[in-house]
Amino acid sequence: MKVVFHIVNYTNLCKPTVRMNKGKKIAITRPYDNVKDVNDSKDVWSLAVRVMDLWCVTGKYRQEQYLEMVIADKENDMIQLTVPYEELAKWKEILKENNTYTMLNFKVLKNDVAVKASTHPFRLAVSGATIIKPVDFPTIPLASFRFKDFGEILAGNYRNDLLIDVIGAFQDITNTNKKGTIIRSVTFLLKDASGLMIHATLWDEFAKQFFDAFNQANGPETIFIVLKHVRAREAQGIYPLCVTNTWSGTKVIINAEIPEIAEFKTRFAELPIDDVNASQQLSQLTQGSQITQQGDIMNKAHFLTLSEVNHVMHETICVTIAEIKKINANKYGWIYDGCNFCTKGVRMDNGQLKCRGNHINDEAKPRFRVEVEAVYKNDKAKFLLWDNDVASIIGMSAQELKEQLVEIGQFHPTAYPPILDQVVCPQKVFKIKACPESSPYSVIQISDNEGLLKNLEKQFGLGEASSKLALLDEVKVDEVKESQELVVDTLNTQSLCDETDPSCSSATPPPKRNSQEDVDWVGSTQDVEATQLSSTKLAKQPKLEPKN
Ligand SMILES: [Zn+2]
Structure with missing residues (x-):
């Protein structure tokens, strides 16, 4: 029999406890598993993890809410964890982004959802048997955005079923669609710190969120935008390759005072100023x-x-x-013989050289x-x-x-x-x-x-x-x-x-920058x-x- 000693402070719940039983040492609690090893062969996984990402989802036709999370172990391997409506009340209060926990027993599912928060082949759901306990694990990397490189997206190195985050400097609105006075979508260009640009399309409430923040930020300063939980979508018809919001969990963060934006600003400032108009620079x-x-x-x-x-x-x-x-x-x-005052052509008219705009020219x-x-x-x-x-x-x-x-x-x-x-x-x-x-x-x-x-x-x-x-x-x-x-x-x-x-x-x-109406x-x-x-x-x- 394999005997395991596993030392963990601060907890008595998941701490492997070893008892002497007729002289034999028997492990009666489990050591921590690696997130990357999780599969559906069993339910009794034991994880020491940090909540990297946490968002609330409201079912469209149901009032019920549930939580989605991405959790990571000390190897920074990530897996998606869902707290279904039935289990939510029990855990809602203790689960916080960036905090660390021990988690025990899950329902393991194939990660076959349409929009995935992790690349792990499996995902986890909290079940009636799940035990979650806050424990300090400082060695697990801190939560951060998972920014996707524009170059990677442009090169086609993306999955359209995976949630990503992007950061960029707002360039221009390239398209808006309204139905009556209701905004259906907005498409705009974001530029990264290396000068690459991609389109972002936000729909409905996310388009509204964008305009609310955008109108507030309206000024001469560059607007910096973080889009959290979007996915890349290939070009479709007249619509370009873009990143676009998902049904829930997308966050539109504009000009917020967060370290990621501050850091991006610094890098962006190093771009040549007229790189915005890169064509000019290159043509020269x-x-x-x-x-x-x-x-x-x-x-x-x-x-x-x-x-x-x-x-x-x-x-x-x-x-x-x-x-x-x-x-x-x-x-x-x-x-052609042009007018000196506009670009129209000129003709003789009653002895005068005139354009259609009635400018009179000597020559x-x-x-x-x-x-x-x-x-x-x-x-x-x-x-x-x-x-x-x-x-x-x-x-x-x-x-x-x-x-x-x-x-x-x-x-x-x-x-x-x-x-x-x-x-x-x-x-x-x-x-x-x-x-x-x-x-x-x-x-x-x-x-x-x-x-x-x-x-x-x-x-x-x-x-x-x-x-x-x-x-x-x-x-x-x-x-x-x-x-x-x-x-x-x-x-x-x-x-x-x-x-x-x-x-x-x-x-x-x-x-x-255009106003919403324009x-x-x-x-x-x-x-x-x-x-x-x-x-x-x-x-x-x-x-x-x-x-x-
Ligand atoms: Zn003229």
Whole structure:
């Protein structure tokens, strides 16, 4: 017989007691088991643990509440423990986050709940036989957030059935959905201390919690956000890879004075300031190209694949990835006579050079307008590059180029000078104004930030999984038709042949943080309801069905 001596102070309950029985030593209480060894072969496990995490769950259709916990032993191995409603009264008072306990006897279940709090193959439930006793175990590591690295999530190294915590600096609200005055969801971008960004989507009460705290925090300072108990969810249709709340237990912590946020702030402060607009920084590093930037290219724009762009039902400002294959030579040529006071074209009108805005010009200002063929995978579209972008790419204004060409007798608005070939480029990120059945699409902004491009490809599951995407595209197109209600209020909607450069009207600084009312720039809720069903269906299942 194996005889075990096990010394524990402070407790008489779980302390292994050894009695002499006819000269033989017999252990009559159990030594502590390792959490990692727990399995369903028996109930009589004996654990010395710390409560790492504790949250209360209210059943949706029942008044009953129960407790969920994550407990860890001194090896920091974790397992989920549920205190069902029937047992709650007995233990509620003594169970506190970060405290340590001895725990004895459980019901052991397979860890097959839809949203798991630990990766342990089993989980525990408190039963009528369970004994819990507060005992001091200072060697067990303290409770902490379980922050998931953004890079890991973006690289696809996540489980969508596992609760995680994230910390980041708020960047921008990218989408809100309301039904009447009720907020259904909010999606925003969080940036980590290495500059990586992921979307976070909060639904219903969590969206409300977000706005309550967000509106309070509204000011010039960066807002720091901890989302506790969220899960990563892969891109679905037009919805990007994101972290999203679960049915219960998610906590939205904004600008709280906690050490984790203080520590994050310090690391975040070391990021280059204009890394927010990383595209700018990178474009300056990339072969001298000086592509114009006007704030965050993702601001107020969904990402759409080029295939989706070709199927929008409404005028839509969106961001897409494309390669510029060639210049489309057409009768409008590469240059137009622009107004000096706006970006419209000018014409002679009663002996005066006027634009449609009735600005009177002495002399026209030459401006670029170059139609190109944009390609992504099997999809093609016509893009229109406007003055600033073309000038940035070729490093010369339309006026200068025209003057040089005139000098050598080579100027003609439809004779494309070779210097314009520089607009042909490998994949870049474009912000465009897409109009249904109206091509070309005006380019508003270009970014040659490789990081952003890769980030988008990862977030939207592009790249390797192209065959899966092709299937998805069928579905997505309908979703886009239903859901694209982006209100384009910042741009005037002159027809493109009017030679109006839309990028100029968007050259205002990116709007500051939006108030709750301002951000409802995506109107439709239809598809969102469907998405919400699918996104929270799993999470709504009770975490535990106690059965006897
Ligand atoms: Zn004008």
